[in-house]
Amino acid sequence: MQTFTRFLGRYKAYVVVAIMLMLIELTVEVAQPLMMSKVIDEGIVAGNVNSILLWGGLLLGTTIFAFAIGILSSFYSAHVSQNFGFDLRQSLYECIQRMSYNTFSKFQEASLLTRISNDVNQVQNAVFMGMRIMLRAPLLVITSLIMALALNAKLAIYLLIAFPILAIFLGWLMVRNNKLFHIVQQKLDQVNKVMQQSLMSVRLIRVFGRMSHENNQFQHKNEQLRARTVATMIFAELSNPIVLILINSCILFMLWAARNQIQAGSSITVGEIVAVVNYAMRITGALSMISMIVNGIARASASMQRVDEVFAVADSEQTEAKASADSVHMEGDICFSGVCFTYPESNMNTLSDVSFQVKSGQLLAIMGATGSGKTSILQLIPRMYHADAGVITIDQKPVEHYALHQLRMNIGYVPQEIMLFSGTVADNIRWGKLDATDDEVVEAAKLAQIHDTIIELPQGYDTMIGQKGVNLSGGQKQRLSIARALVRKPAILLLDDCTSALDVETERRLLDAIGELSCTVLLVTQKMSTTVRADSVLIVDDGKVMKQGTHEELMLHSSLYRKIYQSQRGKEREAAWTNPTTRELTAP
Structure with missing residues (x-):
């Protein structure tokens, strides 16, 4: 609720104007049945043409006036709701952009897409509905009831009896619908997830001829969404017939009571009966509107809760990212000391007691088998994730010392994907x-x-x-x-196995060019042609640092490194021999 009021509070002046215009429109509408009773009693029944013209003209004029005021109120309501939706959507997007990977992994991408689009739209529509009819409908019911009681309490008493029953029913309905619409939005998340994955993999799907399988998957999730939505809407729409039955029953009782009063010689007039019935009809329309509002509030409330979840789990990075506007220059000296790390919602240690150092301007090559933790080491430096234990320093200062934008503006990152x-x-x-x-x-x-x-x-x-x-x-x-x-x-360049598709000569020229820059380079690679050129090589296995040293040092002291080197040299010689051109050049 704090999020809702915070964003809506930016437009409180427009909200006040919209509500004031709505109240003027409401006042005119409540007065109209009274004018109609005057037309009937003082004009038609009394045969006074002047009274008909006077009250009829006043009724027509106020109707036109209320119409114009309604249009103006709709304009201000639309202005507030559209700007509210824009601000909320923008803030939510910025919040998602600033999330750490730890926080981001708590949500599915499709779910975030639904929250920033469909959920925000639901809340935005509720804001517009709130200023136009959400307040107007209850006030119309209350004021119409008061006017009906003032005209003839004996007739209007039936409406008063029905009120507590309707209030309890609509309150229960709103709570129940909130839960149901929350489930509907979750089903929509699942549909978006399947659709997103299919669109991203459309070429692979066609190559493997899996279109039918993907269609069935989408149909299954789409059917779940349809079934849940239909069930929820059927339940939600039951409110309107129940309200109509109750109020129309009250109108029948009022007409029956009016007949009894007339037969008993009461002074009740035709105009009073028409006015009270008219108020009852307006109450009927307003209550039907309220049942629709209850459904709208329930859906918007479920959506607002989902939006609030995103803001609630956003960690201190959001504040920290704005904490300092100052830039900082880094030399690029990096040190890991006893670093341990486990991915969120995982029970397996990704990194265990990782320690190494890279001097400013050096090239560190990181080698290891798939899943050994190479990428995780790179991602901890720009604080995409936070280490569970140990210390990571840049220029002898913990990475937490730097504001996120200061840290990341000094880093160039090329991901594996x-x-x-x-x-x-x-x-x-x-x-x-x-x-x-x-x-x-x-x-x-x-x-x-x-x-x-x-x-x-x-x-x-x-x-x-x-x-x-x-x-x-x-x-x-x-x-x-x-x-x-x-x-x-950048002062620090992180290359996550991003030279795998380059030939040896292109990679050599690339590393030569990077070597001329005054930046620290951490390069994940499986190529020995790269490690030979590196200032230092880090061997990682099962989340642990096995060895660190130069190519020459590792050839002497690391059996694992020698095996990798000999394996790659053997493959290179085999490739050279199977290539006729190369074989001619290398033949003795």
Whole structure:
């Protein structure tokens, strides 16, 4: 609720204006049945044409006035609701962007997508409905009841009796619907999850001919959503018939009571009967509206709870990221001391007592089998995750000492899974530094050994790249991602096995170019041609550091390293012999 009031409070002036206009509209509407009774009693029954014209004209004028006020109130309500939705959606997106991986892993991506779109829309609609009818409908019921009691208490007493029954019923309905709509939103999450996975893997699905399987999966989740939504809506819509039955029964009792009063010689007039019945009809319409409002509140409440969950689990990073606007220059000296780490919701240690050091400007090659913890080491440096134990320092200061933006602005990171965005080649490189000049973009491309390839493209640096870089080869995508990291001139460069698709010569030129930069490089690799060039090599196995040293030192003291080296040399000789051109060049 705090989140709701915080965002709505930004537009309290507009909210007040919208509510004031709604109250004026309501006042006119409540007065109209009274005017109708005057037209009947003082005009039609009495045969007074002037009274008919006077009260009829007043009724018509106030109706037009209420119509204009209603339009103006709708405008202000729409202004508030749309801006409320915009601010909430923007803040939620920024919150998600600042999440650590620990926090992000608590939500499915499809669920976050649903929360930032569908759930925000539900709350936004509730804001508009709240200013237009959520307050208006109960007030209309109360004021109509008061006016009916004032005109003829004996007739209106039946409405008063029905009120407690309706209040208890609608309150129970709102609580029940809140739970049901929460389940509906969860089913929508599951549908979005299947759809997202299918769209991301559409090429693989077609290659393996799994379209039918994916269709069945989507149909199953879609059917669950349909069934749950139908069941919830049937239950929710039951409220309207029950309200109508109860109020219409009250109207029948009122008409029966009016007949008895007339037969008993009471002074009740036709105008009074019409006015009281008219108030009862307005109450009926308002209560039908309230049942719809109850469903809307229940759905919006469930959605707001889901939005609040995202804000609630966001850790101190959000405050910390804004804590300091100062930039900081790092030299790039990195030290791990007794670092232990376990992924959230996992019982297996990923890193155990990891200790090593990299001096500023050095190249550290990290080797190890799949799942040994190489990527985890890189992700702890920019604090994508937090270590469970031990200390990680940069320039002799714990990484927690730096604000997140200070830390990450000094780091260039190329993940193992390359991600490119729809846009031009230059835009994708400049994504690493949005204010980079054209010369800086070209310089980064040259360092990444991709410049010659770019200028051969149809529009050079202005060539459009498809989603995820579908029109580029694996090696081109890797070098473009490296250029994106280099354009920011980082003090620390983290390369997570991102040279696997490069040939030996291209990789050599790339490492030569990076070697000319004054940055510390941590490179996850499986290539011995890379480790030979490194200042230091880190051997990781099962989350533990087995050895650290130069290529020569490890050849002397690490049997594991020697086995890897001999294995790769054997494969290289085999490849050379099976290549006729190479065989001719290497033949004695």
